[in-house]
Amino acid sequence: MRVRDILAHKGSEVVTVRPNATCRELLGILSQHNIGAVVVSPDGVTVAGIASERDVVRRLHDRGPAVLDGPVSEIATTVVETCELDDSVDGLRGTMTRLRIRHIPVLAKGLLVGIVSIGDVVKSTISELESERQHLIDYLQS
Numbered sequence: 001m002r003v004r005d006i007l008a009h010k011g012s013e014v015v016t017v018r019p020n021a022t023c024r025e026l027l028g029i030l031s032q033h034n035i036g037a038v039v040v041s042p043d044g045v046t047v048a049g050i051a052s053e054r055d056v057v058r059r060l061h062d063r064g065p066a067v068l069d070g071p072v073s074e075i076a077t078t079v080v081e082t083c084e085l086d087d088s089v090d091g092l093r094g095t096m097t098r099l100r101i102r103h104i105p106v107l108a109k110g111l112l113v114g115i116v117s118i119g120d121v122v123k124s125t126i127s128e129l130e131s132e133r134q135h136l137i138d139y140l141q142s
Contacts, residue, residue, distance in 0.1 A: 003092060003106055003116060004085040006124050012114040014105070016041040019048055019073035023059070026051055026072050036117070037103040040076045045111045049076035050103060082107050083116065089128075093121050 016039045017026050029038055030053060040049035051072050059067045059075040067075065082105050083092055092104065096118050106114035 001089040001124055001128055002085065003083055003087045003089065003114075006089065006116055006120050007085070007106065007114040009124075010120055012106075014039055014044075014112055014115045016044050016112075017051060017072055018042060019071060019076070021072050022069055023056055023072060023075060024068045027056060027068075037115075039080075039105050039112060039115060040072055041112065047080055047082065047105050047107070047112055049073065049078040050080050050105065051076040052103065080105060084108065085113070089121055089124050092116065093125065096121060 015029060015033050015035060017029055019040050019042060021029075026038065030036065037050055037052035039047055040051050042048060049072075055075045055077065056067070081095060081099060081101060083095075085106060085108055096102065096104065102118045104116050105112055106116060
């Protein structure tokens with residue numbers, strides 16, 4: 001299975017936030033969309049970083065509540081692991097596990113075309129295993 005298969009099923013909508021948005025605005029976006037991370041992008045198609053609930057919590061702990069009125073660019077992770085449409089889901093699962101990350105933006109020709117979460121990867125893996133199981137049952141019964 002490929003990353004493009006996940007996006008074909010879940011869609012390619014990506015929620016982004018501008019680097020100069022406040023962390024308070026970031027939290028509103030995360031809550032509104034019921035998601036755990038957003039891509040930081042000045043234009044909606046390039047990746048300048050990624051900001052998650054964890055980033056906010058860690059900076060709140062380090063810097064206190066003043067961080068909420070500061071820009072997202074001050075708390076975002078700027079070295080972002082990305083993937084491409086033809087990357088394998090198995091490889092992506094390994095990368096996410098090894099790096100302990102939960103969201104990976106998907107790029108095509110350097111531009112943002114989707115985002116994959118660890119939940120998406122787990123769901124696709126379960127689906128693939130169920131399909132293999134059914135094929136084995138069908139084979140054994142025939």
